[in-house]
Amino acid sequence: MTTREEMDCTVREAIPADARGVIELLNKTATQTGFMTQGEEGLNITVEEEAHELDSIYSSENNSVIVALVEGKIIGIASISASSKPKIEHIGEIGVVIDKDYWGMGLGRLMMEDILEWADESSILKRLELKVQHRNARARALYESLGFDLEAIMKYGVKDNGEYLDVCLMSKLINQ
Incomplete structure (x- = not known):
């Protein structure tokens, strides 16, 4: 039986100095579970390139x-990626x-709430999307509880260890 311990966790916007920690976390989590789209190949990006991207x-x-962050180490990341193209920005x-x-x-809930709050303050964003493997019931339940709706199930949306799996496309409209 595991117990939930109290810990001091800081959640904040990423800055260029976080580049190494971001890369380390993404490379570590890539092989922790089959839920990630990245695998053993890793990010394949330099710290300098990641710092420029974060900037x-x-x-x-x-x-x-x-x-x-816990004790100065990045343990979680949440992001919103949008295009600069006017028709889909x-x-x-x-x-x-x-x-x-x-x-x-x-x-996960804390980070999602923070990123959604950031999105609500954006004057540009109107639609948020995410993809989650159908078999990841915990994540799907979290997203549904935060107002995301299932739009489609993408058959063969990802391949994990030779098995083709379904991926759910979920969305939420904001700033209406």
Whole structure:
């Protein structure tokens, strides 16, 4: 039986200095579960490239990355990625990743609430989308509780260990 421990966790917008920690977390979580689209291949990006990307995201009006830190180490990331193209700049794709050691502590909900609050304050974003494997019932339930609706089930949406799996496309309209 595991118990939930209290911990000091800071959630804030990512800055360029977080680049190494972001890469480390994404590479670590890539193989913790079959729910990620990235695998053993890793991110394949330099710290400098990631720092540049975080810098441009930080100054964007329709993109954001937030990080969760425990004892100075990044343990979670939530992001909104949107295009700069005028016809689709209002659509943001949400991504969330949390180190498996911190699952079940409410961090996913906390990070989603923070990124949704950021999106609500955006004057550009009107539609949020995310993709989640159908078999990831906990994540789907979280997204539904936050107002996301199932739009489609994409057959063969991802392949994990040679098995083709369904992926749910979910969305939420904001700033109506």
